[in-house]
Every structure is written in structure tokens, then in C-alpha cells.
Amino acid sequence: xxxxxxxxxxxxxxxxxxxxxxxxxxxxxxxxxxxxxxxxxxxxxxxxxxxxxxxxxxxxxxxxxxxxxxxxxxxxxxxxxxxxxxxxxxxxxxxxxxxxxxxxxxxxxxxxxxxxxxxxxxxxxxxxxxxxxxxxxxxxxxxxxxxxxxxxxxxxxxxxxxxxxxxxxxxxxxxxxxxxxxxxxxxxxxxxxxxxxxxxxxxxxxxxxxxxxxxxxxxxxxxxxxxxxxxxxxxxxxxxxxxxxxxxxxxxxxxxxxxxxxxxxxxxxxxxxxxxxxxxxxxxxxxxxxxxxxxxxxxxxxxxxxxxxxxxxxxxxxxxxxxxxxxxxxxxxxxxxxxx
Amino acid sequence: xxxxxxxxxxxxxxxxxxxxxxxxxxxxxxxxxxxxxxxxxxxxxxxxxxxxxxxxxxxxxxxxxxxxxxxxxxxxxxxxxxxxxxxxxxxxxxxxxxxxxxxxxxxxxxxxxxxxxxxxxxxxxxxxxxxxxxxxxxxxxxxxxxxxxxxxxxxxxxxxxxxxxxxxxx
Numbered sequence: 001x002x003x004x005x006x007x008x009x010x011x012x013x014x015x016x017x018x019x020x021x022x023x024x025x026x027x028x029x030x031x032x033x034x035x036x037x038x039x040x041x042x043x044x045x046x047x048x049x050x051x052x053x054x055x056x057x058x059x060x061x062x063x064x065x066x067x068x069x070x071x072x073x074x075x076x077x078x079x080x081x082x083x084x085x086x087x088x089x090x091x092x093x094x095x096x097x098x099x100x101x102x103x104x105x106x107x108x109x110x111x112x113x114x115x116x117x118x119x120x121x122x123x124x125x126x127x128x129x130x131x132x133x134x135x136x137x138x139x140x141x142x143x144x145x146x147x148x149x150x151x152x153x154x155x156x157x158x159x160x161x162x163x164x165x166x167x168x169x170x171x172x173x174x175x176x177x178x179x180x181x182x183x184x185x186x187x188x189x190x191x192x193x194x195x196x197x198x199x200x201x202x203x204x205x206x207x208x209x210x211x212x213x214x215x216x217x218x219x220x221x222x223x224x225x226x227x228x229x230x231x232x233x234x235x236x237x238x239x240x241x242x243x244x245x246x247x248x249x250x251x252x253x254x255x256x257x258x259x260x261x262x263x264x265x266x267x268x269x270x271x272x273x274x275x276x277x278x279x280x281x282x283x284x285x286x287x288x289x290x291x292x293x294x295x296x297x298x299x300x301x302x303x304x305x306x307x308x309x310x311x312x313x314x315x316x317x318x319x320x321x322x323x324x325x326x327x328x329x330x331x332x333x334x335x336x337x338x339x340x
Numbered sequence: 341x342x343x344x345x346x347x348x349x350x351x352x353x354x355x356x357x358x359x360x361x362x363x364x365x366x367x368x369x370x371x372x373x374x375x376x377x378x379x380x381x382x383x384x385x386x387x388x389x390x391x392x393x394x395x396x397x398x399x400x401x402x403x404x405x406x407x408x409x410x411x412x413x414x415x416x417x418x419x420x421x422x423x424x425x426x427x428x429x430x431x432x433x434x435x436x437x438x439x440x441x442x443x444x445x446x447x448x449x450x451x452x453x454x455x456x457x458x459x460x461x462x463x464x465x466x467x468x469x470x471x472x473x474x475x476x477x478x479x480x481x482x483x484x485x486x487x488x489x490x491x492x493x494x495x496x497x498x499x500x501x502x503x504x505x506x507x508x509x510x
Contacts, residue, residue, distance in 0.1 A: 057353060058351070058353070059351040059352045059354070059355060060351070060352045060353075060355040061349055061350065061351055061364070062351070063346055063349060064344075064349070065344065066347050067412075068351070068412055069351055070412050071351040071353065071363055071365055071411075071412075072349075072365075072410050072411060072502065073410055073412065074410050074502060075410075076374055076407065076408045076409055077374060077408075077410065077502075079378075079407050079408055080374045080377055080378050082410040083378050083404065083407075083408070084377055084378060131343060150380075151380045151402065151404075152380070154380060154381075155379075155380055155381060155382050159381070159382060163381070164381070164383075164398055165397075165398070167381060168381050168383075168397070168398045168399075168400060171380060171381050171402075172400045173401045175400050175401070175402060179424065218438035252403075255403065255425070261406075261412075262405065264407065265407050268407060324342045331438060
């Protein structure tokens with residue numbers, strides 16, 4: 001067994017000074033010490049015992065670092081349990097579970113093809129600003145997600161493989177990347193919200209879309225406007241989840257500027273749980289936007305999607321675009337230009 | 341040692357009121373150390389003397405040990421951007437770090453390794469009232485027991501139960 005030498009950090013017996021001896025108050029003072037158990041405890045002693053039953057104990061310090069006035073914070077143990085047990089389980093189930101679901105889905109349903117085949121004609125779905133905002137958010141999210149996962153799972157998965165020195169180098173740069181990329185990620189979330197919120201207000205069509213299985217389960221394509229129910233869900237996950245993750249992250253990046261240690265522990269819990277759920281959601285988003293569906297990637301790639309793809313997946317949007325195009329062909333007074 | 345690092349601090353509770361007490365607090369070198377449990381890079385280790393030490397070459401300054409530690413022992417030099425933390429520093433029980441004992445690199449990173457010189461930690465060595473004790477666990481417990489019997493208070497072992505999950509048998 002381990003040497004039970006316990007370096008006796010009885011150090012903290014700082015009570016030797018100024019603590020009133022029970023004998024002075026509780027019983028007659030005599031030459032021989034009384035048995036302390038027999039004499040009644042003083043108010044001081046009771047208060048001390050109460051303080052030691054658990055719970056946070058704070059006091060005053062004379063050094064500039066006022067936060068060090070927290071003497072004992074047993075909440076640290078709760079946070080440890082969360083970090084080592086709860087968070088690991090949530091992360092494992094969310095990430096691996098989503099991976100399993102996607103693999104099973106791909107194996108059974110396969111790639112979703114454009115039923116009518118590609119038409120060869122395209123229609124503009126996302127302009128440059130929309131795509132730039134999307135990819136800024138997406139690329140920073142991927143780095144943030146990987147470096148974040150590394151902090152929670154790296155010591156079990158990566159550390160044994162590459163060794164402690166290399167793992168520290170990876171994690172240290174990961175920390176820098178995580179801290180700095182938080183800012184473009186936040187900007188991206190704000191931009192996406194401003195650009196797309198008008199098309200993402202949930203309405204009755206989304207309910208119908210979900211009832212019809214969204215074209216994911218079962219056959220056929222329920223009608224959808226610019227964004228269908230599933231995309232709206234991704235949008236709100238990004239906006240609400242991204243906001244929560246960003247706010248809790250800034251609380252952690254600027255320690256003690258916003259809140260105390262209890263607040264920071266809570267911020268970390270929010271940050272960890274929401275991030276892992278977002279990672280799982282984004283895995284599905286990435287799947288359906290790439291290998292999962294024919295023609296879907298073009299929307300964020302070139303911004304030009306095939307007309308048949310658009311008609312199948314966003315019938316109402318295509319109609320609207322077509323109508324607008326028809327009605328805005330020739331402003332009054334326009335003259336034919338060119339070689340006339 | 342970098343500015344702003346306090347390996348040991350004195351906290352006064354009930355300051356100026358009845359029941360005022362001043363407690364000296366530092367790393368308790370816990371039996372089942374929370375810092376080691378949560379460290380993402382596993383930079384902590386426990387020595388044969390049951391002292392909890394860490395390797396600053398592996399530490400990334402994430403701050404997790406500070407969240408988990410009940411005693412506020414881990415400290416960070418303020419470096420770089422935002423509230424960016426440098427490599428963590430804490431009480432080493434004056435036992436240095438993973439490098440060669442009493443080498444220059446060890447001294448630069450962790451301060452004196454007094455234990456390797458056969459001395460007690462500085463705080464315990466210089467405490468004028470012997471409120472701070474250091475040494476073999478059994479010996480400390482027996483000294484404490486004796487003090488309790490003479491002076492008549494029984495629960496002054498601040499953090500003992502939290503750090504070692506056991507009570508002081510009095």
C-alpha cells in the first residue's frame with residue numbers, strides 16, 4: 001500500500017493563537033487541565049463546529065487578491081464530479097450516439113438524391129455575405145469543438161497515444177486557439193442571426209414539415225419556404241446555443257471579472273453541456289450538408305443550387321423567387337440595351 | 341516566484357467580531373486530490389511522502405484545478421491576453437518538482453526543495469507559535485491530540501476531513 005505518511009498538513013491549525021481555552025470559561029481554573037470533553041463547549045467552539053460541517057467559509061485577507069479570502073469552498077467537489085463523471089457521460093452519449101445514428105441512417109436510407117435528377121440549371125441560394133458568415137462561424141466552431149473536446153477527452157484518448165510532452169503542446173496551442181477564436185465565432189453567430197432571422201421564424205408549415213418526417217423519414221418532400229423546419233432548428237440551436245456558450249465562455253476567459261468562483265463553476269457547467277449538445281447537433285448538420293444529400297453542399301459552396309434540388313426541398317421559396325423575378329424584369333421606362 | 345502568487349495565505353474569519361479566527365491556508369496535499377482528478381493534461385503526481393506536486397512543463401494553465409480545489413491553493417501568474425493564466429503555481433510543501441532535486445531548473449520553477457535538504461517546509465520551520473506543523477502524519481496527529489486535551493477544543497483541524505477524508509482521532 002501507499003506509504004501512509006500523510007505529510008501532516010496539520011499546518012492549518014492556525015488556531016493556536018487567540019483561541020480561548022474552554023477551561024477559562026466553562027469551568028474552574030486549576031493547575032491541572034480539565035478533561036475538555038466533560039466541560040461545556042463555548043459559543044466559539046459551537047460556531048466553529050458549525051462552520052466545519054461543510055459549506056463555504058470566507059473571511060478577510062490583507063493581500064491585494066481579495067478572491068483568496070475564500071477559505072474553503074466544498075463546491076469544488078461537486079464541480080469535480082460534474083467534470084469527471086457527468087460531463088464525460090453527456091459528451092460520450094451525445095457525440096458517439098449521434099455518430100451511431102448517422103451511420104445507421106446512412107446505411108439504411110443512403111444518400112438522399114434529387115428525385116427528378118439534376119436539371120443543370122441553377123438558382124442563387126446564398127450570397128457571398130451569407131456564405132462568408134456561415135464559414136467563419138463553421139470553421140471557428142470546428143476548431144473550438146475539437147480543442148474543447150481535447151480538454152475533456154484528450155487525456156484518455158490522445159495523451160496515451162502521443163505522450164505527455166506532445167499532448168501538452170497540442171493542448172496549450174489548443175487553449176490559445178480556443179480563447180482567440182471565441183471572438184470570430186461570436187461575431188459569426190451575431191451575423192447569422194441578423195442575416196437569417198427573418199426567414200427563421202417558426203410557423204405552421206414547420207409543424208407540417210415535422211409531421212411529414214421532413215423528407216428524412218419516409219418519402220416525399222413536404223413543402224418548405226427558404227428554410228425548412230429542420231434548418232430552422234439548426235438556426236436556433238446555433239443562435240441560442242452559441243449565445244449561451246459564448247457568454248459562459250467569456251465569463252471563464254475573464255476570471256473573476258464578472259462573477260466569483262461559484263459563478264465560474266456554473267459557467268463551466270453551462271459551457272460544457274451546451275457545447276457538447278451543439279457538437280452533436282452540428283454533426284448531423286454537417287452530415288446532411290455533405291455526404292448525406294445530393295446537391296446540398298452547393299448551397300454553401302458556390303451558393304448556386306440546382307433548380308430541381310431547390311424545387312424539391314424548398315418549393316415555396318423557389319416559387320417566391322420565380323415570382324419576384326417575373327415581376328421585376330423591366331422597370332417602367334427601361335429600354336433595351338445593347339446593339340439596337 | 342511570479343508577482344501575485346500566494347502559496348500560503350492567512351484568512352481572518354469573523355474579523356472584528358466575537359469568534360474571530362485567523363486561519364493559515366495553503367495546499368493541503370489531499371489524499372484523493374481534486375486537482376489531479378480534473379487536470380486535462382495529467383500534470384499532477386503524488387510523491388512517496390504523499391505530497392501532491394505538479395509538473396509546470398506539462399501544465400497549460402487552464403484553471404480547472406482552481407475550480408476543483410476546495411482550498412483555493414492553485415495560483416496563476418497573469419500572462420498574455422485577457423485573464424490568460426500562466427502555468428499554475430502552488431505550495432510544494434517545499435519539495436520542489438519533478439526535476440533533479442536542488443537543481444537550478446527546479447529552483448527556478450518551484451523554489452527551494454527544503455525536504456531534499458532534510459529540512460521542514462519553511463512555513464512550519466518559521467512559525468513562531470508552532471501553529472503550523474509539518475512532518476510525519478502520525479506524529480502530527482499525536483501532537484495535535486495532546487494540544488486538544490490540554491486546551492480543550494476539538495475541531496480546529498481546518499479542512500482535514502475534506503483533504504484526507506478522515507477525522508482526527510481525539
